[in-house]
Amino acid sequence: MRYDLKSAREFAIHVCVAAGASKAVALSLAEATVAAECSGRSSVGFAHLPDYLEGFLCGRIAGTEEPALCFPAPALIQVDAKGGIAQLGFDRAFEELLTRVSAYGVTVFSLQNSYTAGELGYYVRRLARKGLVALAATNGSALMAAGQSSEAVYGTNPFAFAAPVDNRAPLVIDQASSATAFVNIRQAAEQGETIPEGWAIDEKGHNTTDSREAIKGALLAFGGARGANIALMVEILAAGTTGANWSLDAPSFDDGSHSPGVGLFIVALNPQLLVPDFSARMASQIERLSSKGIHIPGDSYTEDKIEIDLSSSLVATLEKYCSH
Template identity: 30%
Template sequence: MSLPQRFHWEKLADFCESVFRKAGVPTETAQIVAQSLVEADLRGVDSHGVVRTDIYLRRLEAGRIQPLAEPSVISEGPGFTLLDGNNNFGAYVGMKALRTALDRAKAGGIGIVGVKGSNHFGTGAFYALQAIREDMILMVMSNASQTMPPTGGIRPFIGTNPLCVGVPAGAEQPFVLDMATSVVARGKIIVAAQKGEPIPLGWAIDKDGNPTTDAQAALEGSVLPVGGAKGYAISMVIDILSGVLTGAGYGQYVNNMYENWNEDQNVGHFFMAIDIQRFIPLPFFKGRMDDYIRSLKAEPKAPGVPEILIPGELEHRQSERRKQYGIELPLKVAEELHGIGLRYGVSLLDAAMPD
């Protein structure tokens, strides 16, 4: 049977939610996890989209995710909370942390939430966009398992720890910076290796620490931090706030979800929400943001550059296109999801868009 590869985003989310529910995940958790995956695909961050469904389910089935364990408060004060995710799905734990940070900010102007005992939580933009809808600034970060060496090292020690900052605007699109601290996502190197294609120099080093254009050698070595020593330092900051400070894993103690089946990941997150109105009136802030963005876009452009963009703008446009025309999945991913659906009695074909 020839499988479709273009899917309606809401029906694809329904498919993923149904699969997770059939696997024993409570409805609210299943909805949040499915929404997190599909929204990543909508924004073109396919490495964090429905392609992750399989590994999430495999860790669930292996007992390495506990979907019935509610996140619990370890400690709290006027402007902060420390949560234990109790090894539930990262997106569900992240949503609880987000809600807590926003509530804290509304009560006191700023809300900081640290998290230990979590799992891969998807994209930072998933949380930032929800904070923006509530007229809040959000900074969110997470650590990850080892894929990058320290500058001057040759062995993976630190994760490609992501950083996201979301800021609302008025008539203009919001500012949404969502970035890993590596030059490139490791997934791109995996694709190059599968195709037998070289990678650009500067993406990675081999296991002996030599720069390489060989994708397979890069996978056996390490990806490199963006901006050299500066990216490495930023990744350390994220690891310190998300891991060392919270009691979560850090550095070599964040377990790889694809390789370590004997231990929980113990990923850490750090959320900081800011209530804009505690600083200046919200309409005034949004007007200033609009002026800032328009002034930036009006700057002289380099030859061949049609438009100056702000962080998050391309992803927003991609999301609008994919909502209209569908999410196109690689055949391998569609086949994998189809197989998962057969296993749990849920039809992926129901989510397909007509040609």
């Protein structure tokens, strides 16, 4: 089924409110959901929305909480999501974040006690559109093993980076520390499909291509120890410095009635203070790299996208929440 962006936002708002979200929460989540679709990250767009809706209904997400902001230092913004969504916490701090970056050149945004953050590139892309360079890290419920252990100890622990570029969309890098996102494993299991080797292990710690066995086991880091090291760095930024739950301590994002209580860490920098022609330099360098056949991450984002295609089965699933 095909929706224009306005209709897609309205549909997302409608189902969120029906599942128990406040209008403010629904607006923030709908905007992020549509943005994920526009960036080509549909796995964390409308396909991920049922996880939020179930969270509202089961108590994993506080659907009506207003995040609390405080400022421990001039260039630090600390947010307690109070068991709600990270997107609303970021929205509530966004203008203040821009103000403080303008004043101090760099500002750190630290958020704790939230549900999983959705598309991580969404946060840094918004900052890059304001001329800022941004780096983000977030953790989640333990889904990924590391080293010789078969126990899940980290979330997929993604990191994202964005930078402004003259006369084009920002450069955006958004990738998990795991070899794949959990939603891809789950989708394969639902459809009875196999998965590539190296994505996951089964509950006995053996490599598996059986998606249903992988669900019982754990994801694997990309690049072995190197990916696991990045997952650890993300964990320290997203949970250690924010005071959020470590992934090992985070309740499940798709089961139970307790919030994962995880974190989101963002650094925003005004590059113009260091290099006045930064965006122009970026454009020139990207053009040079592209001419050599180098793929530039972020090209998939379509700012002028006017329609979103959703499967009829997904629409039916979302519409069921309207009857609650």
